[in-house]
Amino acid sequence: xxxxxxxxxxxxxxxxxxxxxxxxxxxxxxxxxxxxxxxxxxxxxxxxxxxxxxxxxxxxxxxxxxxxxxxxxxxxxxxxxxxxxxxxxxxxxxxxxxxxxxxxxxxxxxxxxxxxxxxxxxxxxxxxxxxxxxxxxxxxxxxxxxxxxxxxxxxxxxxxxxxxxxxxxxxxxxxxxxxxxxxxxxxxxxxxxxxxxxxxxxxxxxxxxxxxxxxxxxxxxxxxxxxxxxxxxxxxxxxxxxxxxxxxxxxxxxxxxxxxxxxxxxxxxxxxxxxxxxxxxxxxxxxxxxxxxxxxx
Amino acid sequence: xxxxxxxxxxxxxxxxxxxxxxxxxxxxxxxxxxxxxxxxxxxxxxxxxxxxxxxxxxxxxxxxxxxxxxxxxxxxxxxxxxxxxxxxxxxxxxxxxxxxxxxxxxxxxxxxxxxxxxxxxxxxxxxxxxxxxxxxxxxxxxxxxxxxxxxxxxxxxxxxxxxxxxxxxxxxxxxxxxxxxxxxxxxxxxxxxxxxxxxxxxxxxxxxxxxxxxxxxxxxxxxxxxxxxxxxxxxxxxxxxxxxxxxxxxxxxxxxxxxxxxxxxxxxxxxxxxxxxxxxxxxxxxxxxxxxxxxxx
DNA sequence: AGAATTTATAATTTATTTCTATCGACTGAG
DNA sequence: CTCAGTCGATAGAAATAAATTATAAATTCT
Numbered sequence: 001x002x003x004x005x006x007x008x009x010x011x012x013x014x015x016x017x018x019x020x021x022x023x024x025x026x027x028x029x030x031x032x033x034x035x036x037x038x039x040x041x042x043x044x045x046x047x048x049x050x051x052x053x054x055x056x057x058x059x060x061x062x063x064x065x066x067x068x069x070x071x072x073x074x075x076x077x078x079x080x081x082x083x084x085x086x087x088x089x090x091x092x093x094x095x096x097x098x099x100x101x102x103x104x105x106x107x108x109x110x111x112x113x114x115x116x117x118x119x120x121x122x123x124x125x126x127x128x129x130x131x132x133x134x135x136x137x138x139x140x141x142x143x144x145x146x147x148x149x150x151x152x153x154x155x156x157x158x159x160x161x162x163x164x165x166x167x168x169x170x171x172x173x174x175x176x177x178x179x180x181x182x183x184x185x186x187x188x189x190x191x192x193x194x195x196x197x198x199x200x201x202x203x204x205x206x207x208x209x210x211x212x213x214x215x216x217x218x219x220x221x222x223x224x225x226x227x228x229x230x231x232x233x234x235x236x237x238x239x240x241x242x243x244x245x246x247x248x249x250x251x252x253x254x255x256x257x258x259x260x261x262x263x264x265x266x267x268x269x270x271x272x273x274x275x276x277x278x279x280x281x282x283x284x285x286x287x288x289x290x291x292x293x294x295x296x297x
Numbered sequence: 298x299x300x301x302x303x304x305x306x307x308x309x310x311x312x313x314x315x316x317x318x319x320x321x322x323x324x325x326x327x328x329x330x331x332x333x334x335x336x337x338x339x340x341x342x343x344x345x346x347x348x349x350x351x352x353x354x355x356x357x358x359x360x361x362x363x364x365x366x367x368x369x370x371x372x373x374x375x376x377x378x379x380x381x382x383x384x385x386x387x388x389x390x391x392x393x394x395x396x397x398x399x400x401x402x403x404x405x406x407x408x409x410x411x412x413x414x415x416x417x418x419x420x421x422x423x424x425x426x427x428x429x430x431x432x433x434x435x436x437x438x439x440x441x442x443x444x445x446x447x448x449x450x451x452x453x454x455x456x457x458x459x460x461x462x463x464x465x466x467x468x469x470x471x472x473x474x475x476x477x478x479x480x481x482x483x484x485x486x487x488x489x490x491x492x493x494x495x496x497x498x499x500x501x502x503x504x505x506x507x508x509x510x511x512x513x514x515x516x517x518x519x520x521x522x523x524x525x526x527x528x529x530x531x532x533x534x535x536x537x538x539x540x541x542x543x544x545x546x547x548x549x550x551x552x553x554x555x556x557x558x559x560x561x562x563x564x565x566x567x568x569x570x571x572x573x574x575x576x577x578x579x580x581x582x583x584x585x586x587x588x589x590x591x592x593x594x
Numbered sequence: 595a596g597a598a599t600t601t602a603t604a605a606t607t608t609a610t611t612t613c614t615a616t617c618g619a620c621t622g623a624g
Numbered sequence: 625c626t627c628a629g630t631c632g633a634t635a636g637a638a639a640t641a642a643a644t645t646a647t648a649a650a651t652t653c654t
Contacts, residue, residue, distance in 0.1 A: 001375070002300055004611090018632055031612055033632060043379040046577040050632060052620040059439065059579035063382045067375040074371055078298070078364040082340040085360045142356060280343040282356035301642090315601060328643050330602060347601060349651040 001042050003075060005035045006068040009047065012036060013065050017054040039064075088117040088284035094141040095288065096125040096132035098199065099227065100163060101145035101271055104246045105292075112291050120284055129199070136274060142285045144274040145292070147199045157272040160292060165204060165267040168248060168257045169240040180261035183211055190221045190239035192230055199269075200227065204242045207267040231257065242267065298339050300372060302332045303365040306344065309333060310362050314351040336361075383580060384414070390581040391438040393422040393429035395496060396524065397460060398442035398568055401543045402589075409588050417581055426496065433571055439582045441571040442589070444496045454569040457589060462501060462564040465545060465554045466537040477558035480508055487518040487536035489527055496566075497524065501539045504564040528554065539564065 012021030012032060022032035040047050047061035057065060084090050097106050106124060114120060125135060129146040136144050137154060149157040167186075169175050186208075194201035196215075201223075205215060221239040224230045227247050234241045235256045243257075251257040273289055275281065281289065309318030309329060319329035337344050342357035354362060394403050403421055411417060422432060426443035433441050434451060446454040464483075466472050483505075491498035493512075498520075502512060518536040521527050524544050531538045532553045540554075548554040570586055572578065578586065 001372075004299075019630085027611095028613060029632070030614080030634080033634085034611085037633080043383070045379060045383055045580075049576045051575050052631060054631075056576065058577040059582070060379070060382050060577075063378050064375065067371065067378055071368060071371045071375065074364065074368045075298075078361065078368065081360050081364055082342060082357070085357050086340070086342055091356075278348050279346040279353065280355045280357075283342075285356070316599085324642095325644060326601075327603085327645080331642080334602085347650095349600060351600075 001039060003072070005039050006072055008032050008035045009039055009064065010068055010072060012048065012055060013057050013061065016056065018050075086283055088282070088287065089119040090121075091117075091119075091282065091284050092121045092123060093282070093284040093288060094123045094125065095285070096127060096135055096141040096144040096146075098127065098129045098132060098144075098146045100147065100200070100244050100246060102126040103227070104244070104249075105271070106145065109288070109291050113288055116287055116291075117284055122288075133274060136276060139276075142275070142282060143288060145271055146274050147203075147269055147271055149272050149274075154277050156275050156277045158275075158289070158293075160271040160273055162268040162270055164245045165200065165207075165242050165269060166245050166259045167240060167262050167265075168234055168243055168252075168259050170234055170237045171255050171258055172237065173240065173258070175240075175260045176258045178260060180263050182263055183213065183265060186213060186262065187217055188219055190219050192222045192224060192233040192239040192241045193220055194227065194230060195223045195225060200242075200244060203269050204267060207265065211265050244269070298336060300369070302336050303369055305329050305332045306336055306361065307365055307369060309345065309352060310354050310358060313353065315347075384416075389418045389420055390579070390585060391420045391422065392582070392585065393424060393432050393438040393441040393443075395424065395426045395429055395441075395443045397444065397497070397541050397543060399423040400524070401541070401546075402460075402568070403442065406585070406588050410585055413584055413588075414581055419585075430571060433573060436573075439572070439579060440585060442568055443571050444500075444566055444568055446569050446571075451574050453572050453574045455572075455586070455590075457568040457570055459565040459567055461542045462497065462504075462539050462566060463542050463556045464537060464559050464562075465531055465540055465549075465556050467531055467534045468552050468555055469534065470537065470555070472537075472557045473555045475557060477560050479560055480510065480562060483510060483559065484514055485516055487516050489519045489521060489530040489536040489538045490517055491524065491527060492520045492522060497539075497541060500566050501564060504562065508562050541566070 008021060008025050008027070008031075011024040012018055015021045015024060018032050018036070019029045022029045025032070036048060043060070043064070045060035045064075046058050047064055048055040049058055095106070096102075102124060103126075110122065113122070125132070125141055127135070129144075129148050129150075132141070132144040132146050133150060133152075133155060135141045145160065167181075175181055193204060196202060196205055208218070209215070222233065224233060227243065230241050230243060231248060231251060233239065234243075235251065240260075245252075245259065248257050248259075252259060273292060275285075275289075305318060305322050305324070305328075308321040309315055312318045312321060315329050315333070316326045319326045322329070333345060340357070340361070342361075343355050344358035344361055345352040346355055392403070393399075399421055400423075407419065410419070422429070422438055424432070426441075426445045426447075429438070429441040429443050430447060430449070430452060432438045442457065464478075472478055490501060493499060493502055505515070506512070519530065521530060524540065527538050527540060528545060528548060530536065531540075532548065537557075542549075542556065545554050545556075549556060570589060572582075572586075
């Protein structure tokens with residue numbers, strides 16, 4: 001028994017004729033005859049009564065008909081589902097992102113992505129890099145955008161360009177308008193930073209220490225728990241801060257915050273697109289990766 | 298795409314390996330490889346990531362997997378359903394019978410039939426011969442057992458042996474013990490008969506008229522509407538009657554009723570098994586027909 | 595590094611499918 | 625009641641497809 005035989009059987013049963021059923025399935029009457037007869041001997045049950053003016057289902061044929069219809073419908077569904085998948089239609093793309101990517105990079109990509117795949121449903125999981133990679137390994141997500149790479153088996157990391165972390169000050173701050181400030185000027189300047197455990201916090205601390213300004217030499221007014229909190233604090237004049245430029249695009253535009261260069265200090269962070277090593281990406285995921293890559297240039 | 302390919306795909310996906318999937322489906326690894334690759338090019342989607350230590354489903358593979366499982370399960374269901382049908386298991390056999398067959402012939406056959414097909418469900422439709430044939434034509438029933446044949450297209454009638462209609466009298470009746478009575482003695486004898494419109498009533502009237510005893514010459518005490526009513530009337534001494542011997546087996550055994558031969562009068566009626574012309578019977582119906590045929594000998 | 599697995603591929607054999615042509619049975623019109 | 629037309633069955637030839645063996649290429653494990 002195979003699919004072709006079932007299709008032919010359905011066509012013959014529906015048209016009530018071997019010849020017309022054959023025609024409907026684009027084969028000759030002879031072939032139809034052979035296939036039906038093959039089904040009959042497979043099941044050991046006569047399926048159709050040949051009446052001289054066509055063919056009518058036997059009781060056994062009626063039983064087969066129901067089930068065959070079901071199978072053929074399911075097969076249709078397979079083709080539809082695979083076509084949809086290829087076109088990334090009605091497909092759920094599950095990706096994960098750590099803080100900055102999930103809040104400031106990925107949302108910007110959505111319009112472009114949805115323009116290309118209008119029926120795509122995207123689920124974005126947020127968590128720290130560790131979380132994201134774990135979910136990736138468990139196949140809960142297909143891609144992750146993270147701020148650190150881990151040398152572990154099973155993952156592939158593609159660099160995604162940099163996110164620059166810059167000093168930002170309040171618009172009423174005396175440094176507003178300065179082309180740049182000296183490193184030394186940072187001493188004594190009240191700063192509002194992310195907590196040292198966060199990705200951004202670590203990166204900033206390391207970079208300042210490397211430039212000769214270890215944490216103790218700085219006047220840190222507050223350690224705050226989120227990027228948004230830091231931005232608000234700086235905007236309301238609590239102090240200055242180092243933040244991801246990606247996260248303050250709007251605030252700079254509205255001149256609520258002002259970026260200030262620090263001579264001899266460039267803090268930048270790479271983001272990586274993480275995927276399971278050696279695994280093919282779905283068309284939607286490929287498109288996402290491509291859009292992400294283009295955007296960063 | 299065909300069923301074999303789907304089966305192989307499922308096996309490979311489940312075992313996570315081309316080689317083991319092939320083994321599970323009793324083919325060589327080479328064949329599995331070819332079939333998977335054929336599926337992949339059919340759908341234009343990579344289904345499995347070959348990792349060097351086996352194979353894992355891609356996102357597209359996951360989509361196919363769900364649907365393929367569904368189809369293969371349905372195909373299993375086909376085989377089960379057809380096996381059941383062949384064994385007449387779980388099958389409803391719908392037959393029709395006119396009065397005498399439905400009440401006295403068919404119920405006797407049930408034990409034999411159910412012994413052979415323990416899970417058979419039989420539905421017995423009762424009605425006059427006309428009704429039964431109509432239902433047969435409308436495919437509401439598969440077989441009918443009727444007391445008359447109609448020369449109409451589309452039906453086949455197989456004779457089923459005879460049902461003898463005999464004179465029966467009350468056990469206290471003076472004829473009890475007589476080997477036979479003369480035709481002439483029937484004149485003046487109080488009779489309880491079926492109404493002339495019924496099958497039995499017609500047959501009896503015709504036979505008596507042919508033997509020289511038209512209805513007017515008989516002393517008919519009552520025309521009753523059912524065979525059971527007639528039996529009770531005779532048993533309680535209201536008169537004698539002509540009834541189907543098939544319908545009074547028990548009463549004769551219990552000596553509530555006594556059959557009496559009438560010289561020169563044999564009334565017998567053929568029953569026929571009616572089916573749709575040129576149509577194959579289901580195994581259960583065939584068995585029913587066979588049991589019915591055997592019983593009548 | 596080398597043995598043992600892994601999947602892929604080429605070539606061959608085997609099996610199946612399909613078609614053409616033809617047959618015999620039945621239907622329906624005249 | 626016959627004869628053209630239609631129906632499904634079947635044999636034989638041609639075309640396709642499937643499965644196998646043998647081997648390659650890549651990767652993993654020891």
